[in-house]
Amino acid sequence: MDWSDCYKHMLPYVFAIETPEGSGSGVFFMYNEARTLGAVATAAHVVEHADESKLPIKLRQHSTGKEILLQFGERVVLVDHRHDSASILFPVAEFQLPVEVLPIIAADKFMPIGVEVGWVGYPSIALPHLCFFSGRVSAFLMGEDSYLIDGVAIKGVSGGPVFSLLKKNQPQLLGTISAYMPSRIRGDALPGLLRAQDFSPFHKTITTIRDLDEARKKQEEETAKMLLEQQESEAAPDVPAADA
Numbered sequence: 001m002d003w004s005d006c007y008k009h010m011l012p013y014v015f016a017i018e019t020p021e022g023s024g025s026g027v028f029f030m031y032n033e034a035r036t037l038g039a040v041a042t043a044a045h046v047v048e049h050a051d052e053s054k055l056p057i058k059l060r061q062h063s064t065g066k067e068i069l070l071q072f073g074e075r076v077v078l079v080d081h082r083h084d085s086a087s088i089l090f091p092v093a094e095f096q097l098p099v100e101v102l103p104i105i106a107a108d109k110f111m112p113i114g115v116e117v118g119w120v121g122y123p124s125i126a127l128p129h130l131c132f133f134s135g136r137v138s139a140f141l142m143g144e145d146s147y148l149i150d151g152v153a154i155k156g157v158s159g160g161p162v163f164s165l166l167k168k169n170q171p172q173l174l175g176t177i178s179a180y181m182p183s184r185i186r187g188d189a190l191p192g193l194l195r196a197q198d199f200s201p202f203h204k205t206i207t208t209i210r211d212l213d214e215a216r217k218k219q220e221e222e223t224a225k226m227l228l229e230q231q232e233s234e235a236a237p238d239v240p241a242a243d244a
Contacts, residue, residue, distance in 0.1 A: 003118055005169040007132050010161070011063045012098045014130060015040050016122050017088070017159060018058040019050035025121035025160035026059075026088065029173060029199075030101055030206045037211060038092040041202050042159030043178050044084045051077040057088065061095050062130055068094045076215035078205055078222065083145060084178045085201040086159075089215045102163075103172045107203040110140045110147070111164055111174055117149060119177055119196070121160025131157070138193055145201075146178065149194040153180040162196045175199050 015026040017040070024046030030039045040059060050057055057075060060067035070090055078087040111117060118134045135151025147162070158178065163171035175196040182192035209215050 002169045003132070003134060003165070006118065006163070006165055006171050007120065009169065010102075010120060010163065010171050011130075012061070012096075013102055014062040014120055014161070016060040016062065016128070016130075017042055017046055018060070019047060020055050021050060022046070023122065023124070023127075023156055024158045025156065025177070027161035027173065027176070028061075028097060028101070029104065029202060030209075031092065031097075032210050034210070036091060036093075037089055037209070037215075038095070038097060039202075039205055039209070040088045040090075041161070041173075041176055041199070042086050042088065043176055043197070044079045044081055044086040045178075046159045047077055047086050047088065048079050048081070051079070059088070059090065061097075064096050066095055076212055076219055078209075078215065078219055080201040083197045083201045085176060085197050087202060087205045089205075089209060089212060091212075103166060103170065104199055104203070104206075105164075105172055105174050107200040110198055111137050113137050113139065115164065117147075117162055117164050117174060118171075119149075119151070119153075119157070119160055119162040119194075121153075121157030121177060123154035124156035125154060127156065133157075135194065140198075145198045147175055147196045147198060149196055151194045153177050153194045173199050 013028045017024045026040040026042035029041050054072040057070045076089045135149045138150050139148040160177045162175040166172050175198040178197045179195045
């Protein structure tokens with residue numbers, strides 16, 4: 001097992017993400033069939049407010065330093081609020097992206113407890129440097145499709161890829177960084193666990209998107225569905241809890 005080689009393999013796929021409100025990390029994970037459109041996976045909380053406010057989103061590819069400022073009409077952001085996941089879809093012509101995308105763990109699989117995994121991102125305390133981290137899977141929350149990992153996540157690393165090692169030290173995408181949950185006793189912040197969303201929400205993007213127009217239609221459908229669910233939840237009568 002050589003994390004150094006695996007890290008080097010990851011570099012062309014890693015992106016820094018900047019909005020007028022902050023920064024985060026992301027990973028390139030798909031082309032459309034015509035290879036005119038690509039997508040970067042990140043955490044929803046990194047980009048959702050900027051997209052809702054129609055603010056620009058900047059992408060910078062780590063391996064080349066190339067960056068583009070995506071205005072609202074030049075990208076589509078598909079957000080899964082429940083899983084804190086977002087796909088940024090954009091024309092790929094400006095970047096020197098790898099021909100092959102990275103292997104992704106199957107949507108119905110997750111890494112076993114105790115397996116060592118790695119992740120990368122741009123912590124705010126070390127900007128503009130990309131940093132590598134590693135730890136072991138402590139638990140998988142089936143109902144929330146997320147990992148708890150014995151490791152840290154610093155502000156700015158949100159959205160960065162979590163990956164495991166395949167043969168020849170090739171990385172396999174497992175998820176994206178969502179949050180760090182410190183243990184708090186009497187108000188003091190003690191070491192805790194990293195929370196990472198698994199990659200299952202992004203499988204839907206891979207199989208359904210052909211161009212930006214189709215992506216915008218998908219975005220509108222998801223927004224309408226979310227609003228309907230919120231309205232139904234607000235309209236539902238309160239039911240008194242039964243005595244234990």
